[in-house]
Amino acid sequence: MDWDVDELLAEPTTEVEQDYSSLCTQWLNERMAPELLPFAEDVVTRVTERLRAQLETLQSSIGTANATGYRSVLIQIELERIKFVLRSYLRTRLSKIDDYGQYIQANPSVLLNLSSTERQYLLRHQQLLHRHYMTSFLRELPMKMNKLDDTIGRTSMVAAPDMDSPVFCMVNETIEENLRVAENEYVTLDRGDILLLKYSAIANYVRAGAVSLI
Amino acid sequence: MALPRELEATFSPEEIEFLAGNEYIDIVPLETMDQLPLVSATIPIMKPPRKCRVPLWLALELKRQHRARIVPPEWLDLSNLQSLQEQEMEMDMFSKMPFRWLETAHLLLNACPDDIEDVEEVRRILLTIREARQSKARAGLEAVNEVQLALDNLGAMEINEIRPLFRETMNRMRKIVQVAEEE
Amino acid sequence: MENGLGNQSNKLIQDSRRTLYLDYLPPYQTDTVNEVIREIRTAERESLGILQALTNGGEVAFNPMEHPSEASSLLMFHTSNLYNKRCLMAYHNLRLRSIRQYCWNGGKRMEACIDTSLNQAEQEYLFRYSELVAAYKGPWVDLDLTASVVPPKNLFIDVRVLKDVGDIETEFGTISLTKNSQLYIRATDVERLIAQGYLARLS
Amino acid sequence: MDYYDIDGILSENQKVPCTCNVSIPGLGHEGREVPAGSKVELPFWLAEVLAVNSFVSIHMPIPFSSVVRNALKANPTSVPLRDICSNYYHFSENMLHVISDEQLAQLSLDTLRKRALLIADGALNPQGALQQNSDFINGLDDFEKYLLRTAHSTHRSLTHWQNSTNN
Incomplete structure (x- = not known):
């Protein structure tokens, strides 16, 4: 399935x-x-x-x-x-x-x-x-x-604009590097993942199309 | 404000449903139709009884006009739904429902109940799944922190449902922590 | 505050707080706005007075360290002026947002209060902003930008013709409506005829 | 939009207890001078600026006193937050700009997390919640009321959609 x-x-x-x-x-x-x-x-x-x-x-x-x-x-x-x-x-x-x-x-x-x-x-x-x-x-x-x-x-x-305000997003393409979301806190972004996190962390990926806001 | 106030930070359920209308679905045409060039796609020639893949909104319209039968997606089969229901009950995580399951099911159950086998049972299971997921989402609120929350397999309509509460709560927490860290 | 600084501004903010959740605008608070302006000017005068006295009319430089009381007083007036200005800005900004919302999305209750609730400057803004929207819309003529932002649904409806209507002109051609015929037709083309009883909508 | 944010401005109006370190002309009733050593309550927007310049010393406002902290720690959902402060979280954020208080930040987060859950439930049926749990609903601070309102309006529009058909 x-x-x-x-x-x-x-x-x-x-x-x-x-x-x-x-x-x-x-x-x-x-x-x-x-x-x-x-x-x-x-x-x-x-x-x-x-x-x-x-x-x-x-x-x-x-x-x-x-x-x-x-x-x-x-x-x-x-x-x-x-x-x-x-x-x-x-x-x-x-x-x-x-x-x-x-x-x-x-x-x-x-x-x-x-x-x-x-x-x-x-x-x-x-x-x-x-x-x-x-x-x-x-x-x-x-x-x-x-x-x-x-x-x-x-x-x-x-x-x-408040770039740190949280957004819901979906990952379209797995991102190789770990994403720093806070001091000593990293997340992985795999294709299909859905997350709520601060926009600034993924802004570049949104522009590049690797992550979509939903 | 060029957008109505209520749309500034969220979508309306109707907008989420609109997006489900963009997804593709199989239909069986009941009559021949020439190729139809549209702005968003070119609809191929249709010849009954050959299946044809078209945007859901178009499928619904042809169905309404009795020019096609809709082939429900595989996940809406009773046997699939039963196993999804089992998973949903067993796991703490959300089971792997399609991203636009709730709104797609809503559209199909309204428009073509006659094309869905065991439609009442399908409806009942969908409701059970929906309720189980709603209570998981509620539990997710307890896990909200100021940094991030993973919500894998949550559907578009479900996200929209929890969006204001989750986002505003996280945002307020984030602001408090940001200040505390600056000082 | 005891000395009254900021109290008038707070009235504007209370009014704004109410406005946030209304779909119309309450009357412009001319008197309160004027009182806030007066308060700012008074505070400015008081500050100048303090400075004048301390600097001997500008002949000596003012050293805050030597006159902490006066310095604190100056800072108080300065800060309350900034606070008052912020309240004025927020109050006016919020009202302009409502006016823009009206220009794009209409609204009966807002329409009803335009003459009574907007002051002259706001009416002028409404007029100019509508012109601006019209200018922006121009190149997008096919889109009708001020039309609804609700997703389209049920554009076409099934109707039965109850009484002979004859031919009607629509955007995309002539349609003839003869008694007892059934048609699948654009809802907006026949809304009036349904209301007048010529057509009945079939569910 | 912070500058124009109405709730932000309201929260800057919360009173902060201060002690004047110098005598401040014009601060008192009808513009009288307030002598050094006096205790006064100043709105946050003024207290902060005067404190940064050492003209006043700030004391912990009652909403963040140890009594309230202990009550919130013990049972966050049974405290009528509104009676303590009509914009608790915002005020706490403001205060954290002038004091360093890791414990207060953590407490605000925990309080909000626990209360948000009840707000989520209340949003499904505010009338019912008001009848069954009126102390809690009436005790929501402004931000929580905003949460309740927006969550409820989402719920309402979703229900409306669910009951709609394609025809």
Whole structure:
């Protein structure tokens, strides 16, 4: 009875299947990762192109029997599924861009993880926020208190993702080295393992695809 | 917040179920269907009575339209479930249920009870397994520490069920320990 | 605190704590916000006063070691100002989150309180942020980004036509609905007709 | 999001008993001076900063007194934590920034672990839990209440899903 892991981790065979599968993985990772992951530009572009082509096929069939037949029903159901994943993926990213806007702006390497439309959104939103805080109360405060990036004691105004917050993950590929999770505490990551542990310990493996967030 | 608040740190059960819809399953078509190019896959030509492997969501839709019969996965066979149930009762660990077992079973038992042999017995055993695993998960909470917890063989829906409580508890512990270690 | 520092801010935080679990926004606390601002400015003035006195109007450098009492007082005002600012930020930030949530996901209760609960700056933010969302949505026209983030299910339903409707236009073509026919049809295309009694949904 | 975290701010408001090492103008009622040697209760956010600069000395707040510690050690689930401190864990985390107390850290962890189990049970049926075990439920601190609330809402949405059909 060895259907589970291999079945689950079976590689999709065609590029079309691979792209959709990878889009779903990116979506799940993005939903559960505390940080903003690199934008899945290639996959999103290809899936969106196919989506558009499919919509056009559907629209060009209007008036024919194909438009209302059951094949059309299947096509439309699938379109809604794809749209849902893309929508949720993009909006998950915007949520994080809103929460960690200043942090992202201040870190060029993180800024690279954004698509160009996301970057535009980020810049304009930060301007809006700045203006809002200024008109609401900041401009009434003494000049030296007008800033949006002070640090008081341990806490910075620039909110950064908490990389140590725990996540559930599944190991896709056995990782050879032992993983340090605390002082004198190591875990092994074997294919199929499921763990709850701090994100920072596996962040690199998530990006590389060896571990998925679930 | 571009995402609804309740989705910020977890998935809804419907989302987990949606993912089960992506998994592949065998069907027996009841009529011929030409190749169907979709965005996520190309569905091959179907000719009854030859089995065909398709995404579960599509299988469910064809079933609903009476254009196909679903072949339940092997693990849902009564004999397999009986041995899984035995393991589940004997072991402290979770038995090796497929990762998306709960949501897949939910979809299939609703959509095609007529395609599942001994469906009532299957339903009963699944419930027993489910309850046994729930009480193991509860016991797992006693083992939560600030570092890590292994939960091998726990299913996607089961993880989602325990996620907030386990994660938030671990997170709070982690923060306390982190401070204590810094000082 | 006995001297009152932070007490007004705490009201804002109590209000925020309630807001965390609401699906609408309670009215903007203009008065309390103004009182916190006033408290910060007063504390700033007091601090300047202490410094002025100690440095003889800026002529002598201030040495905290020589004047520990004054130094502690200055630190108290400084810290309470930072605390007050943090509370103001958290209070406003939380409200903006709710407004963004509304822009993306709608919500009847939130809609009902927009005119009464949001102050002018927040209404302006709501307006500008909606524009921003519209601009972001533009290139993703096929996706309808502000549509539901609930997974699609039961897009199509079985219906029986109870009364002749004739042809209806849908996104993907014309469908004719004649009495007694049964169809498998997009739920959104016929919601109204079902409500009006032309069609019945078959389970 | 620590800076903006409402619960974090609330926990910084917990009162800490202090002794003034210098007299502090403006600290008292209506801005009076508090003489050196006086005992005062200050919110954590102020106590910490003043203590770091030696203007005050911090004493162990009551929630972390040996009486409470012993009670929690003996039977963590029968202590009405809320009556002792409405955000116990958060406050304990804050205090650990200013004092070194391995024992307190361990106690907080053990307490949470044991109580989380009862919270998990309560989340399945909060009404029933409130009837059968009202002392415990009413005695939850803010974080525990948050746990109960989120675990319950997960349970509710799962039940809703389980009862749904494909049609």
